[in-house]
Structures are given as structure tokens and as C-alpha cells.
Amino acid sequence: MVQEFDKVGVVGLGTMGAGIAEVFARAGFNVVGVEIDQAALDRGRGHVDKSLSRAVSKGKLTEEERSGIDARLTFSTSREDLADADFVVEAVPERMDIKRDVFGDLDRICAPGTILATNTSSLSVTEIAALTDRPEKVVGLHFFNPAPVMKLAEVITTVATSAETVDIVTEVAKRIGKTPITVGDRGGFVANALLVPYINDAVRLYERGIATREEIDESVKKAAGLPMGPLTLADLVGLDVCLAVMDVLWAEFHDPRYSASPLLRRMVAAGRLGRKTGQGFYGGKDEAPEPRRTGRFAEMVREEETLDLGEMLVAPQIDDAMRMIGDGYASARDVDTAMRFGCGYPKGPTELLEERGAESVITTLVAMSEYSLTTIAVPAPLLMDLLPDADEGASHGGGCACHG
Numbered sequence: 422m423v424q425e426f427d428k429v430g431v432v433g434l435g436t437m438g439a440g441i442a443e444v445f446a447r448a449g450f451n452v453v454g455v456e457i458d459q460a461a462l463d464r465g466r467g468h469v470d471k472s473l474s475r476a477v478s479k480g481k482l483t484e485e486e487r488s489g490i491d492a493r494l495t496f497s498t499s500r501e502d503l504a505d506a507d508f509v510v511e512a513v514p515e516r517m518d519i520k521r522d523v524f525g526d527l528d529r530i531c532a533p534g535t536i537l538a539t540n541t542s543s544l545s546v547t548e549i550a551a552l553t554d555r556p557e558k559v560v561g562l563h564f565f566n567p568a569p570v571m572k573l574a575e576v577i578t579t580v581a582t583s584a585e586t587v588d589i590v591t592e593v594a595k596r597i598g599k600t601p602i603t604v605g606d607r608g609g610f611v612a613n614a615l616l617v618p619y620i621n622d623a624v625r626l627y628e629r630g631i632a633t634r635e636e637i638d639e640s641v642k643k644a645a646g647l648p649m650g651p652l653t654l655a656d657l658v659g660l661d662v663c664l665a666v667m668d669v670l671w672a673e674f675h676d677p678r679y680s681a682s683p684l685l686r687r688m689v690a691a692g693r694l695g696r697k698t699g700q701g702f703y704g705g706k707d708e709a710p711e712p713r714r715t716g717r718f719a720e721m722v723r724e725e726e727t728l729d730l731g732e733m734l735v736a737p738q739i740d741d742a743m744r745m746i747g748d749g750y751a752s753a754r755d756v757d758t759a760m761r762f763g764c765g766y767p768k769g770p771t772e773l774l775e776e777r778g779a780e781s782v783i784t785t786l787v788a789m790s791e792y793s794l795t796t797i798a799v800p801a802p803l804l805m806d807l808l809p810d811a812d813e814g815a816s817h818g819g820g821c822a823c824h825g
């Protein structure tokens with residue numbers, strides 16, 4: 422099926438679209454990149470050129486391969502040039518009014534058989550699909566930044582997506598060298614729904630004066646072998662992006678777990694968005710001041726033997742993953758793939774769980790709850806079920822098993 426694919430359209434050549442166009446051209450597809458005007462088109466082409474030149478200078482691409490890729494890439498300011506595209510990926514700004522305009526046009530311009538994909542991170546794919554007369558041929562194809570490097574592609578299906586479309590898009594994702602996971606349309610999908618609440622947890626611990634930013638970052642690097650701590654990552658991703666994901670999760674689930682930390686919200690209000698503004702949790706001389714230590718409370722937390730700083734960040738994320746699996750939204754393989762290939766984790770949540778054992782994770786969660794350091798009052802049922810004495814524990818109520 423995919424072999425018949427020839428022409429792929431990419432609408433919007435910004436941070437993500439330029440990388441997506443490059444990925445398709447590298448995989449042998451003919452790509453038409455479309456932008457809003459000539460200036461934006463030149464910028465988009467510049468992003469692709471720069472990335473390809475870097476690959477050549479690093480020896481990851483030969484001059485000959487590069488020429489082939491260049492020959493497969495064309496650029497246009499007219500969406501009409503997508504009339505004969507077999508597959509189109511949209512990567513315009515994260516605003517429903519802009520997506521509506523683009524999908525309305527694509528539905529009119531492209532042949533009825535053309536599959537339309539959105540790279541949205543947080544908007545409803547179902548709502549986007551419903552803007553067209555071909556909802557069965559609309560999916561989310563969520564890439565991670567930088568698109569040419571990160572291996573994960575989340576294929577997001579809606580209640581209207583046809584099985585054939587899912588098969589084709591999954592195959593396309595593999596053909597462009599990505600590791601796809603296929604899940605339904607739900608706030609945050611898999612990777613962001615697991616990553617961003619964890620970043621939010623780190624901000625909460627920081628704002629409550631439990632530890633310094635460096636202690637927080639170092640603790641998780643050590644506990645989970647992560648290449649980067651959560652506050653450094655927040656600066657990199659953008660605090661505004663983190664806040665937007667938290668708000669999407671909150672709007673979807675209304676679970677206190679997804680309420681954004683007040684400090685995160687205030688940093689965004691103050692324009693401290695992380696690396697892109699030069700100021701975030703870190704940032705030279707204008708670094709955010711450390712929150713005032715809350716004296717005895719921080720001391721009590723530090724003295725509590727069952728509470729290790731790194732584990733206080735790892736355990737809730739494992740719990741979130743176990744809920745996601747328990748809900749039937751994603752499989753164990755999906756959550757591990759998402760965190761490994763989308764977020765650079767050396768081990769996925771279920772592997773981290775296996776390393777620690779359910780009892781240890783539950784002990785951390787229960788102790789955190791006792792100190793009001795998490796809104797997770799009861800560990801995920803699937804996690805409780807993993808306890809060796811789960812049956813006995815259940816007959817005494819969930820809490821007993823945790824301390825057993």
C-alpha cells in the first residue's frame with residue numbers, strides 16, 4: 422500500500438514541519454513543503470538546508486544522498502500544489518482556527534483518497550477530523566522535537582478513523598524510520614501525559630522548598646538514569662508548553678493530579694519561559710530565586726526514611742503509566758516505547774517499576790500522600806495488584822498492603 426505512495430505534503434515548515442519534511446524526503450518520498458508566504462517559506466527551506474548540511478558535515482549523509490534529498494524536496498506558498506499529494510502532514514501553529522482553515526482547504530483540494538494527518542500535541546484530533554468530509558482518513562501523527570532525531574511517532578486514531586488508514590499510517594511511520602505507537606485520541610496522548618505531570622511534580626517540590634533545583638535535577642538523573650533533570654527539561658521544552666499540556670490534561674480529566682503548579686503558571690505569566698526567553702528555572706544572573714525553605718516541613722520530609730527525592734518524582738510517573746495501562750488506553754510496550762523514543766528515557770516506566778518492585782513504589786506514594794506531597798491518594802489498582810500479598814491486602818483495604 423505505502424509503496425504506491427509518492428507525494429507527501431507538509432503544511433507549515435516551522436520547528437516541526439521542516440524536520441518532518443526532511444524525514445520524509447530522506448526516506449525517499451517526494452515532498453512538497455507549503456508555507457503561508459514567501460518569507461516563511463524561505464525560513465522553512467533554511468531550516469531544512471541547515472539540518473541537511475549539519476548531517477553532511479557530521480558524516481551522517483553523503484553529498485550524493487543530500488543531492489537526492491534536495492531533488493525530492495519542493496517548496497510552495499500555494500496549498501493547491503497539494504492536489505495530487507497522497508499523504509499530507511499538517512504542522513501549523515497550535516490554534517484551532519488555523520487548523521480549521523488548513524483542514525478545510527486540504528479537504529477541498531486533495532483527492533478523496535488522500536490521508537490527512539495533524540501533528541497537533543494537544544488539540545482534539547477528533548475535532549480536526551470532523552472539520553473534513555473524510556474523517557475516516559484523518560489521524561494524528563505526532564512527532565517529537567527534533568523530528569529528524571527522535572524516533573517516536575504517536576499515531577492517534579479517533580472513533581471515526583478507518584482500520585485501513587491506521588494500517589497505512591503505521592506503515593508510513595515505520596518506513597520513515599520511526600517507532601510508532603497507535604493510541605486513541607486523549608489529552609496529552611501517551612508521552613506528554615506521562616512527561617509533563619512529572620515536570621509539574623518537580624516544580625511543586627521546588628516551590629514547596631523541599632529541595633533546590635540542582636538537588637531535584639540530580640536526584641532523578643541518579644534514580645532513573647535520565648540524561649537531564651525535570652527542571653532543566655522544563656526550560657528546554659518551554660514553560661508555556663508545559664503549562665499548556667497541564668491545562669489540556671486538566672480540561673480533559675479534571676483530576677487534581679493535573680492541576681498546574683502555581684509557580685509554573687506564574688513563571689509563564691512573568692514571561693520566564695525557559696531557554697527561548699533566556700530565563701526559566703535556570704538562566705544566568707536572572708535565575709529564578711530559590712523559594713524560601715518551609716523550615717520544619719522540608720526537614721520532616723528529608724528526615725522521612727521512606728521518602729527519597731528521586732523516587733518522589735519517579736513513583737508518581739510509574740503510577741500514571743500503570744493507570745494508563747489499567748484503563749486500556751496504552752499497553753506496557755506503548756508506555757515504555759513512548760518514554761524511551763519520545764523523551765530519551767533509558768528505561769520506560771514499566772522497566773523502572775520492575776527494577777524497584779511494586780512495594781517500593783507504593784511505599785513512596787503512600788508516604789508522599791501522608792505528607793500531602795502528591796494528590797495520588799490511592800496507588801493505581803494495577804500497581805496494587807502487583808503486590809505479592811495483593812489478595813490478602815485487598816481484604817484489609819488497599820492501604821494496609823502498602824505498609825505490609
Ligand SMILES: NC(=O)c1ccc[n+]([C@@H]2O[C@H](COP(=O)([O-])OP(=O)(O)OC[C@H]3O[C@@H](n4cnc5c(N)ncnc54)[C@H](O)[C@@H]3O)[C@@H](O)[C@H]2O)c1
Binds near residue numbers: 436515542
Ligand atoms: N515544537 C514542538 O516541540 C512540537 C512537538 C510536537 C508537536 N508540535 C506541534 O506541531 C505543530 C507546529 O508546531 P511548531 O512548533 O513547529 O510551530 P512553529 O510556529 O515553529 O511553526 C509553524 C509554521 O506554520 C506556518 N504557518 C502558519 N500558518 C500557516 C498556514 N495557514 N499555512 C501554512 N503554514 C502556516 C508558520 O509560518 C510556521 O512556520 C503544532 O501543532 C504543535 O503543537 C510541536
